[in-house]
Amino acid sequence: MARLLYSALYTFLLPLFVFRLLVRSFKAPAYRQRLIERFGIQQKTIGRPIWIHAVSVGETIAISPLVERLLDQGESVLFTTTTPTGAAQVKQRFGGRVEHRYLPWDLPIFFTLFFRAHSPKLLLIVETEIWPNLLSATSSRNIPIVLANARLSEKSFQGYKRFSGLTQQALNSITLLLAQHEADAERFKSLGMPEDLMMVSGSIKFDIDLPEEQIQIGRTWKAAFARKVLVAASTHQGEDKILLDAWRVIPQDQRPVLILVPRHPERFDSVYQLAKGYSDFVSKRSLSTAASNIDIWIGDSLGEMFSYYAAADLAFVGGSFSGTGGHNPLEPAALGLPIVMGPSDYNFRSIISTLKSEGALVQVQVQGEQELAEQIRVLLDNDNHAMSQAGIRVVEKNRGAMERLYQQVQSLITNYP
Template identity: 45%
Template sequence: MPRLLYSLIFTLCLPLVVLRLLYRAWRAPAYARRWSERFALGGDVRSGGIWVHAVSVGESIAAAPMVRALLERYPQLPVTVTCMTPTGSEQIRKLFGGRVGHAYLPYDLPWLQRRLIRRLQPQVAIIMETELWPNLVAECKRARVPVVLANARLSERSARGYARVSALVQPMFAALDWVAVQTHAEAARFRELGVPEAAMTVTGSIKFDLEPTPETLAQAAELRGQWGLRPVWIAASTHAGEDEQVLVAHRQVLVAQPDALLVLVPRHPERFDNVARLAQDAGFSVVRRSEQRVPAATDQVFLGDSMGELMMFYGCADIAFVGGSLVATGGHNYLEPAALGLPILSGPHRFNFTEISELLEGAGALVEIDGADALAGQVVLWLEQPDRARSAGAAGQAVVQANQGALQRLLEGVGRFVAGAPKD
């Protein structure tokens, strides 16, 4: 009954959903394309294989090692990856090209999810992290498609949100065939929401299995080599309300290190132009990645206004600030800079990556700061004491290496649902 009410309300709100899509298309034109896929029509859907759903950019990057391993393990099976956003779509195509099928996930209405599942006819549906929809799970169950929640995470805040609509979500959680959860604390939250103990395994986070490709490292070395011998720090995946604080911090950094370069990478591409103007209005000399121009010695900010190059930008830096943490977004993937041996800075809002950030902080690899002054102070400290910066970076790299292996455990679990899976 709750799911029926949910579907009815969703149907009644569909005109508003379409209006929101129009508004987003006005701000980011990519949303105006491929509308039919939102209604389970069109798209590059490859039937009879493995279906992976990754909501956006972060989940697509996290899923990449798993998808590559699935393509290697099951060369006879097609893989289709769905997402929700144009930036996620662009990332999927950049990562895999034509090796996988790709389409947007339709709106969560029973007949739309049913249509997609009939077209896909997957052996298994693998959903990344926490991107669960009641009708998606219910229609997979109806079609006898096993549902795996991979690299599952659930913050305290999200768990409280789900608990408020427990009548709707408990059947959804109870219907999951297997949950590969990152930590024991998150497993307890999933259990409280209805996931059976027998259907859950603590595998760790596959994000620890991140390994920068030689191509990425080579590109980073080439780009950094063009910038000369100057200190470089990066503010990555920043959100509105953070860029201003980062720029204030950079002004203070320049007092101590006049030749310092800030690599500023906003999280969402529709903000690239606004952030460029913000930096210019603040009096900084700005070079944009899209200009394909080498920053001059007098340029102070390099704007990373491209998609799929964040790991390369991290490879160019000496110090990393991870955004989404000075505002209440919950932080982003701290393991990307850690894997490259960078000392890490974060704001206080880390609830999306609590356990990972605490691991790094406990090892001395991450320092929490609460605003522009503290951010500038720690950047300057590490620039002036490179041995301490290197020590912090090495500690983070050691944490990443010590926690690897989740991907293998995940693949073994998924193999139980795939016909003709290799025996490990």
């Protein structure tokens, strides 16, 4: 009954979802491309692929080493994402070696059409995408479901708890849940996930595959800038201005090159226009390469985040001043960068706490340019060898979740009927 009511409400709201997507497509035309796939009408795949669902860029990057390993052993892979940026990341990383489709909206009829086109042998969902009809439609076809790298913040837990009947029904469709931490596992258990179908495996985001080619490109940029570099990665609306205001407060003789990399491609141009109000020497990746006369450089490209990090001496990780829970600080940590973040951290609270306790990350609690500017100035002025080594040490110490996930996937592929 709960799922029936959910589906009725979803059907009622579907026109709003379509309208919202079309509105977003005015700034990002990719949102209206392949729109028919979101209704489940898709080109068929051959055979029985392993189906990987990763909502967007971060999840796609995190699961990529597993996908590479599956491809190496001859498995075919169907990759679904929700966002065009996730789709672009899949294309850049795997090209034609995997099939990409957009995940349909969460209604039974759309998944009936989806499964007419695809016959996956297993569904692996990265992190926490609990869509009741997706899970029910997959489970009813006797396809095992793995919820990998699962995390559940207290905020999300309270949201799911309000619909406990629907949530428990959805969780009971999952074959195996691999939680990042004990706290995540406890929250899933409280929502009704059977304890014997869960294990705590750690975060696969520690198993970072450093792309040497991108790192070399970034080091070339760093040499071309010929001075200290601050990268502000995955920034959200409002954070760019905070970073720009802080950058302007720093004395000119200590002011670094600022690389601004907005989280969403539709904001590339507006951030570029904003930055031109702070300096006469503003450029962007699509217009020029790195050069010593550039003050502010907009990272308006996809799939080059490691290059931007490798070009920097200090990293600010976005989403942490916008109230959206922060983004993954492990990539700059793996490269030995000192890290600065704002107070919003619920998406990566455990990881951020670990990096802070080990001395690899500083959290600025006040959303103002003065404190941020002073922290940036101090970190760029000091010898940060200890911070650099601490970040690398945290990443290396916590590797291994990807291997545990791979072994579980292999077991299900082999043993599931």
